[in-house]
Amino acid sequence: MAEDLIDDIYEASAVPERWPRLLQRISDLVDARGTILFVARQATLKYLVSPQLEAHVPTYFERGYQFRDERTRRLFDFNLAGFVTELDVFTPEEWEADPIRQEFWAPAGMGWGAATHLPMPTGETIIVHAERSTARGPYERAALDQLDQLRPHLARATLMASRLAFERASGAVDALGMMGLPAAVLDGLGRLFVANAAFDAMVPGVFLDRQTGIELADTNVDALLRRGLDAAAVDAKGAPLSIPMPARGGQPPMILHLVPVRGLARDVFSRASVVMFVTPVVIADVPTAEVIQGLFDLTPTEARVARALGRGATVAEIASGNGVAQPTVRNQIREIFAKTGVNRQADLVGLLRGMARPAGGDRPQDG
Known part of the structure; x- marks a missing residue:
């Protein structure tokens, strides 16, 4: 893995404007369409997004999907210290029938994700979610391993950003x-x-x-x-x-x-x-x-x-x-x-x- 990508992660912690570019670099690493970083804090949910998903993500919130996203709920229930895909928490039939996949992701040509959650000592929970196109298909183990290598650096960088x-x-x-x-x-x-x-x-x-x-x-x-x-x-x-x-x-x-x-x-x-x-x-x-x-x-x-x-x-x-x-x-x-x-x-x-x-x-x- 390129050392300059890890350097970019820590640089973004001090320069918030660098996060969208960093998220796109993470997307490119694993052949994803784009990556979203959510910060959940009690009743509030905020996010950063890579440029390729900027046109799509606001609609997700406007429709209130964040309050009923079964994929997010199952991610937390699975509670793995690593990146998780739909096939870890759904049967293929369940994921095919998921309402948000059908209404939101599939019409945009997407529907294969890999996500992880990072509990912060400050009380927030960070979610990093990389979304692939439907045509590209689900994540291979090698791609998930690359994301898992970034996970501790993302955890430290987001904590540093919160402190700054x-x-x-x-x-x-x-x-x-x-x-x-x-x-x-x-x-x-x-x-x-x-x-x-x-x-x-x-x-x-x-x-x-x-x-x-x-x-x-x-x-x-x-x-x-x-x-x-x-x-x-x-x-x-x-x-x-x-x-x-x-x-x-x-x-x-x-x-x-x-x-x-x-x-x-x-x-x-x-x-x-x-x-x-x-x-x-x-x-x-x-x-x-x-x-x-x-x-x-x-x-x-x-x-x-x-x-x-x-x-x-x-x-x-x-x-x-x-x-x-x-x-x-x-x-x-x-x-x-x-x-x-x-x-x-x-x-x-x-x-x-x-x-x-x-x-x-x-x-x-x-x-």
């Missing part, structure tokens, strides 16, 4: 801590993965570290956090989100920022899903309607109403100024409360006055 991902997450929150900002990294289920000391000091007064995920002590604002985390879990490419946190229990008003973790490293080996950090606010004049709209995802009209309330205008004055009825303004205020996490005009005024920069200070930056 943790170090990167820890470095990110430490850097924010050096700037005086409380920060934490959350996993895909919204649970605390790593945090700096400034963030730890806000638990349990502001944040609640639950087994089910991080929560805010302020239940109104926590609803906004839940929505933000749910959106980040669905779309890793989503925009950062800023959530207002009114003064509470001696804590001044703050802004909580959620930044989705992007890139190949997030997709597979890192538990990191969202970077969360807190910025303080200072008492000043009410910010512009444009800034309010950008921070809280308000409509332009809602932003103007919010700014008018912040500057002390009454409902009647706002209605008259905008040429609308007072009930219309009250409906707009209810929408503003829902989006900002407050339920009283006094809280909204305090929040908006706490968001602006002092006179003569730096210009505000969105997000």
Whole structure:
């Protein structure tokens, strides 16, 4: 076996972008169409795939096959410290009749696989699956021996990749801590993965570290956090989100920022899903309607109403100024409360006055 292939395995552990090319090299070694690397972590399943299978694998997940794949279940039950094929865990008739083989693999011209699972001490399970074309036929013993020789190197490399991902997450929150900002990294289920000391000091007064995920002590604002985390879990490419946190229990008003973790490293080996950090606010004049709209995802009209309330205008004055009825303004205020996490005009005024920069200070930056 080429030593440079083993070198590539360890190089990929430090450079996540190298994994697809490495998986294709493994495929070529055993005459497979392509190879998939899955990372199973409790309720989440992520994957990397070699280029030749990129067009096929997303459909597997879209159809929910990962939840009812008999081939995967039998792989775990067989529990061999090596690569396993269908003929190890199915009779030929069973595999021929397998629904996922018939619906997904066979129409794509595939249906002969070799797979292994690698339990990690960090709690994840790695699955490496090389899929051959139907025409090429099942794996010979010689091909499985070649894959088995790679198995310990893949186990070490994936463990190294997981550890390096943790170090990167820890470095990110430490850097924010050096700037005086409380920060934490959350996993895909919204649970605390790593945090700096400034963030730890806000638990349990502001944040609640639950087994089910991080929560805010302020239940109104926590609803906004839940929505933000749910959106980040669905779309890793989503925009950062800023959530207002009114003064509470001696804590001044703050802004909580959620930044989705992007890139190949997030997709597979890192538990990191969202970077969360807190910025303080200072008492000043009410910010512009444009800034309010950008921070809280308000409509332009809602932003103007919010700014008018912040500057002390009454409902009647706002209605008259905008040429609308007072009930219309009250409906707009209810929408503003829902989006900002407050339920009283006094809280909204305090929040908006706490968001602006002092006179003569730096210009505000969105997000």
